Amino acid sequence: MALALLQLEVVRGPSKLAGIGNALEILPTADTGREGVYPGQAIIVTTAARRLIEMSKASEKLEAIAVTGTIDPLAHRDFREITENLKELGKKWYPKVPLCLVASMLNLQNSDARHACATYERMLVRIDAGTQKVFSQLHGSKAKALKDCIEQLAAVEHPRLVVQACLSQGDIDNVTDAEQRAWLAILARVRPAQVQLAVPAKGTKGRKAPAKSKLDEIAAKVTEKTGAPIQWIGEL
Template sequence: MTSLYHDIIFGPVHSRRLGLSLGVNLLPTESKLCSFDCIYCECGWNADHPGARRFNARDDVRRLLGETLRRMVDAGTPPDVITFAGNGEPTMHPRFEEVIDDTLALRDGLCPGAKVSVLSNATQLHREEVCRALSRVDNNILKLDSAFDATVRRMNNPQSPAYSVRDTVERMKRFGGRMILQTMFLRGECGGAPIDNTTEEEVAAWLALADEIRPRQVMVYSLDRDTPCQTLEKVPREELLAIASRVEALGIPCSVA
């Protein structure tokens, strides 16, 4: 069953990819707000969680994050990572850059060993302040699930008709490799239409874009939690490892989760 995050600060949870992760949700706590509407989103469909387009206030995020970090440090269990995720796309927050400023200051003062990560769908890279903020975090993790616009539209349902893979790739390249590329592989059907980004055509085209972007790392993964579309299939780990080996053949480290 899909579900929302009902707190601004959530966890910590043991992340498959990041370690002991303390989550930060900049989106509404009782509704979903995202520039994608992914068929595999653990928060469910956008339409299933309507509500006020109310981002969490910068001051509340700073206060609650500080309180939680102090409590964790005092208990001797500081997080490995502070991760921006939650009920939608974190970089949509109108004061995202200032929130990152606050977070880095808190991290440096309270638990300097922790990394700051942002899980983003890369739809806000046209905003210079978002790019500046992402360039300063430890793990700038940007999604690209396919090299083909048609597949992205089926898998991710971008809410802007102007979305294009080529524009996204060009904006990713501006980070000069200071980013992590993250891709969900799955297959099955949704709404009666087949979906599969593991075909040779899909993987070869995606590899070409990864080689063009040259991120410092690639993360590939498949389904692990409930999805709003119930007719999707998890890709076996062996297949993910085979894709990862092709990424590593390009000279780019690749992890499988």
């Protein structure tokens, strides 16, 4: 992939991210056109630095620097070094703006990656499923075991962990009584500092928002089970 195009894939925005606000997105595992091959650390950090400098000099407002991606950002072999560099860039150009990690699910087996997570002011993880069946529907049949993901996440004990969940009915139904019991047990185990709830965007194939009464019931159970504050963030 040409360098100019790769730079566009690595740094995006700023744009509005649900639950975060106006964020500059950094994608360490952006698509390079080759499976399992990710942009080099130098390209990621240099491109991010250039954009942050441009924005700062133009007095553009920013609410977060978000490390994210459709592929787990922690899959990048230089994730820790990238994180440390982005933290320093943020301190210099946007000292009041938090560095956030946003992911659907994290692979926290690598000790360096786990250590790097502590650098982030907020760690937002999408946990939509309580059972392996729904987890596989959401993440594909090749997804690792939900049990392993949760065990790793619980071990990190991030003090500013935010769990995001998109509640839906239809082809993927994660609001059944059985699914909710399992999901609430997961929340109790990972002990989030906040839970952000959403519904599918209108027109999402095979998924629709549950009735408001059902959503209110779930929100009340989350508060009862975890004690964590809830934020409704619209659509995901």
